[in-house]
Amino acid sequence: MQNKPVLMIHEFDKKFLKLDLQNYILTFDDGLFSQFFYHNEILKIPTEKIFFISTGIVCEKEQSLNFPTCSDAHKKAFNGNKEDYMTKEQIIFLLNQKNVKIGGHSHSHTNLNNFKSLNEKVKYIENDTKNMMNWFEKNLNHKPEDFCFPYNENMNGLYNGLLKKYNFKNFFGEERISIQKIY
Numbered sequence: 001m002q003n004k005p006v007l008m009i010h011e012f013d014k015k016f017l018k019l020d021l022q023n024y025i026l027t028f029d030d031g032l033f034s035q036f037f038y039h040n041e042i043l044k045i046p047t048e049k050i051f052f053i054s055t056g057i058v059c060e061k062e063q064s065l066n067f068p069t070c071s072d073a074h075k076k077a078f079n080g081n082k083e084d085y086m087t088k089e090q091i092i093f094l095l096n097q098k099n100v101k102i103g104g105h106s107h108s109h110t111n112l113n114n115f116k117s118l119n120e121k122v123k124y125i126e127n128d129t130k131n132m133m134n135w136f137e138k139n140l141n142h143k144p145e146d147f148c149f150p151y152n153e154n155m156n157g158l159y160n161g162l163l164k165k166y167n168f169k170n171f172f173g174e175e176r177i178s179i180q181k182i183y
Contacts, residue, residue, distance in 0.1 A: 063087070066084075
């Protein structure tokens with residue numbers, strides 16, 4: 001991995017292209033369609049790019065050009081409407097581009113702080129990660145090396161500890177710089 005600061009991007013906006021993005025490793029959380037919509041411009045930026053995909057939130061039908069906030073897109077997806085996310089074909093396209101990696105971001109993007117017990121969290125992470133890895137294998141024939149914690153929450157090391165058996169090399173969370181801070 002390049003030795004640059006890491007930038008965290010959720011919903012992408014054309015105005016971000018005015019920034020010196022080549023000075024950062026670009027990480028894109030959640031697989032939002034706005035990220036793919038600007039892929040031609042994003043791919044021209046000479047730096048490493050990692051798109052973190054929540055495999056249970058992949059669009060299977062038509063996509064929306066409204067580009068809501070990440071939070072609003074999640075609310076819609078959790079109610080069954082995944083129109084604000086990339087399709088499997090778009091993810092495959094990105095996977096085959098120079099300086100692009102596809103990373104894991106869980107299967108369901110569930111907020112684990114809603115679970116009451118540690119045992120519930122552990123069981124959920126184990127099952128959710130298994131579903132994510134199965135989706136990557138079945139749909140992309142890909143084993144991601146990078147993982148970004150949903151809601152940037154590593155649960156005091158619990159999450160990445162449970163993921164060690166999957167041989168992830170790099171973990172990402174709240175240590176990244178939000179693109180909103182530099183814009």
